[in-house]
Amino acid sequence: MLGCSVFLMMNRQPVARLTGTSGAVWSGGPGELGLNTSMDLMSGFAEVGYRSGVRVILEGPCRFEITSESSMLVTHGRATVKVPKHLDGFHLDTPAGRITDLGTEFGVAVGSGVEGSVVLTEVFDGEIEIPAEDTPRKRLLSGESLAIVGKPGGTRLISTLGDYRVDLRDSARHLPVSAAPASPDGNLALGKPVSSPAHYSRAHGSVFPPSNLTDGRLNDSGSPGDWSYWLAPNHDSGEFTVDLLESQEIGRIDLQNTRNRVHDDRGMRRFRLLVSENGVDFREILEGELGRISSPSKPGVDFPFESFPFAAVKARYVKVVGLSHYRERDGTEDDDNQGGGLNEIRIFAP
Incomplete structure (x- = not known):
């Protein structure tokens, strides 16, 4: 307006x-x-x-x-x-x-x-x-x-x-012609609690908790202490669990990867998806792979979401376990500064 x-x-x-x-x-x-x-x-x-x-x-x-x-x-x-x-x-x-x-x-x-x-x-x-x-x-x-x-x-x-x-090359230097579309209806994960064994946290607002995964904010956006995405600790591809608060039938997840803003690393690669009704007994329902986000988001333009459908299943808890992640393009396996991450998860009924 x-x-x-x-x-x-x-x-x-x-x-x-x-x-x-x-x-x-x-x-x-x-x-x-x-x-x-x-x-x-x-x-x-x-x-x-x-x-x-x-x-x-x-x-x-x-x-x-x-x-x-x-x-x-x-x-x-x-x-x-x-x-x-x-x-x-x-x-x-x-x-x-x-x-x-x-x-x-x-x-x-x-x-x-x-x-x-x-x-x-x-x-x-x-x-x-x-x-x-x-x-x-x-x-x-x-x-x-x-x-x-x-x-x-x-x-x-x-x-x-x-x-x-410190790098702000992803700042909006012009008013975007059009904004990214709103979150689709039916996303069961939006605003739901998320837990993780650990997340990347450093001084001066470099904190990336799992609650970012269901907050509806996308595209590696934000500011110190209020970034929009989740990062796992160094040397860890990471895992997290979404609590849907009640058991319900689900049949698809959509994932938006991260590239850690302009730093081009820490995106999730291969992962396993598990579900549970009681938060204790989990069963695996798929294994998948996310593509690398190749370039920083342009203001007003979303990173892509990738969809992973599966046979309908009843679950309250949805767990994603990272199996591998993207490092800096010239990074090596023994780099100290590497780990997994993700921008957003959406969960849908069949």
Whole structure:
């Protein structure tokens, strides 16, 4: 929905407006943009255009507010800021501090870790200033990226999260022409509890729990502490169990693999599917193989789902056991940083 007639007013002139959306779902409906009014974009994409020419592409889930004619506050989620070359001084405020544009294009992913806020940032063109540790501000140039980690009394800058370099190349730099289709009706797994013996977890929001497998969020999206996919621990292809909460007849699963964002690894390969009515006695009903996701998702375009039908069976618990996984293309079997993963599971009646 476009909000072209809704303006933020300052001195009776429009400060910014909603210039476009793609598949946007808002908490409580789209409402009206208002100065210093918090907005929750639950999913999809929205573009806010400032009268100065600044454009901000927001990707849900994202919480933001317009704070002035030259600033925006993002407390959670992803945003890409594009500032005309002749301008500078636009500010993007986050829980980890203020990011100041110097005539540029940059992306952020605002989230949290155990110790506090975590803000990933990468400069796509130009330069920005970010909060620093030993000096008041630090400049980042085109192609550079860092994570700003909040800590008592200040911030800390790091270049890696867990075992991976900070990288926001998968940011939405343009408003998608069309959003991915909604989840199909009849998905018995949506929102159901999921358990796993273990999952990949590191400091600064690099946490990928099994609950991500049935949350309806796809395509390796999200931000620190709120990623959309599940990863198994290192050296483990992983397993998980979905509890449908009651025994019912099922006949197909659909799986969406992961490529661990831009890192191109950790997707599930071969797997076994088992079912149970009591959570103790499981029986195998199929063995299958998932293809590798060859390239990062384009904003608004889904990774493919692969379907695995089987003879109708009654079950409450559905278990997927990984037998092998995809490593980095030049990775070896003894690499420390490898394991399985998956974006989403859907379960259907026959």
